Amino acid sequence: MATIRDTDYLFLSTRVRALETRLLDRERMDQMLEAHTNQEAMRLLAERGYPETEEEVTVDSINEMLAKEREATFKDFYLFAPDRRLVDVFKIKYDYHNAKVLLKSEAMGQDPARLLIEAGRVPAKELEEAVRSSDLRSMPVLLQDAIVKAREVLGTTKDPQLADFILDRAYFEDMFRVANETGSDFLESYVRMLIDAANLKSIVRTLRMGKNAEFLESVLFTGGNIDKSRIVNTIASGGGLDELYAISDLKEAAEAGNAAAKGGGLTRFEKLCDDAVTACISKAKYKAFGEAPMVAYLAAKENELTAVRIIMTGRLAGLDPDVIRERLRDSYV
Numbered sequence: 001m002a003t004i005r006d007t008d009y010l011f012l013s014t015r016v017r018a019l020e021t022r023l024l025d026r027e028r029m030d031q032m033l034e035a036h037t038n039q040e041a042m043r044l045l046a047e048r049g050y051p052e053t054e055e056e057v058t059v060d061s062i063n064e065m066l067a068k069e070r071e072a073t074f075k076d077f078y079l080f081a082p083d084r085r086l087v088d089v090f091k092i093k094y095d096y097h098n099a100k101v102l103l104k105s106e107a108m109g110q111d112p113a114r115l116l117i118e119a120g121r122v123p124a125k126e127l128e129e130a131v132r133s134s135d136l137r138s139m140p141v142l143l144q145d146a147i148v149k150a151r152e153v154l155g156t157t158k159d160p161q162l163a164d165f166i167l168d169r170a171y172f173e174d175m176f177r178v179a180n181e182t183g184s185d186f187l188e189s190y191v192r193m194l195i196d197a198a199n200l201k202s203i204v205r206t207l208r209m210g211k212n213a214e215f216l217e218s219v220l221f222t223g224g225n226i227d228k229s230r231i232v233n234t235i236a237s238g239g240g241l242d243e244l245y246a247i248s249d250l251k252e253a254a255e256a257g258n259a260a261a262k263g264g265g266l267t268r269f270e271k272l273c274d275d276a277v278t279a280c281i282s283k284a285k286y287k288a289f290g291e292a293p294m295v296a297y298l299a300a301k302e303n304e305l306t307a308v309r310i311i312m313t314g315r316l317a318g319l320d321p322d323v324i325r326e327r328l329r330d331s332y333v
Helices: 006-020 026-034 038-046 059-080 085-108 124-133 141-157 160-182 185-209 213-219 228-236 241-245 251-261 267-286 292-316 321-327
Strands: none
Touching: 006 059, 006 292, 026 038, 026 292, 026 321, 038 292, 059 085, 059 292, 085 124, 085 141, 085 160, 085 185, 085 292, 141 160, 160 185, 185 213, 185 228, 185 241, 185 251, 185 267, 185 292, 213 228, 228 241, 241 251, 251 267, 267 292, 267 321, 292 321
8 A cells, every 4th residue: 555645634634634623622511511502502503504494303313313413423534534444443442332233232132223323444234134034244353353252242241331341442452453443643642542542431430339459450452552561560569540541641630639549529530631632632723734633633533522412412311511521521623
């Protein structure tokens, strides 16, 4: 395959800068929170390019809107990206989400249709048929292996959490592998940061449960900036999160994690973990061209879709705007 140069992204970088102006900033999110009606909140979204709707706002209609927006974003970047694997890194999550849904639905005798998301590398219906028939040969190798192992564990232990963890481990491994294959240092650093944040959350949960080092090692993911063995050895010897993350972008999150590990609230801690990842991708704002602006935009768009879901489902549940606001992560713009 021919080497892709930064200059091959000149057109796409220009397009990304234009699209960034339509991302939701914190001011627009606050306006949605304070809107008098749900329809008014949806109109504020429509002004930023989301599809307009006159139908009643429900959880299902919100999910459908977000699914269409995500699908359109991936389709758009697939058309213009010199290397589609840069987009695949963001699609991989939905392959593993769908695998979880299919295996749990199979075990419980339920219809998975409502929970499947059409955004992965593998079309949801194709994956559903492969799982149903146990013919996984056309699936990506890591996904194949993870489904087989997760199904076996779910069948023998009846523990969906164990099955989920097998799929989560494969998800991070798959994502790291594809990011590494692209040769993009920026994308790889983003994936490493995601893994670091996931591992920090795992450490805190392990400490809250009073579990030992062996358990901690079993729930950590490989591929982060901080090696698994270092994490386990530090925690096992009585070291703190401050020691592990002193020179990391997750330093502030780790400080909050100390309190959370002792039984304090998780909301602020988890928000700081996610905000550190956003700060990582925000470095792309200073890149004139290359793949970094596109990668950062896709990550920012995913964060935006999550924020919209939090705002609108919170409104539908009748939550106070300040309660919803506490759950929102930092905006990319």
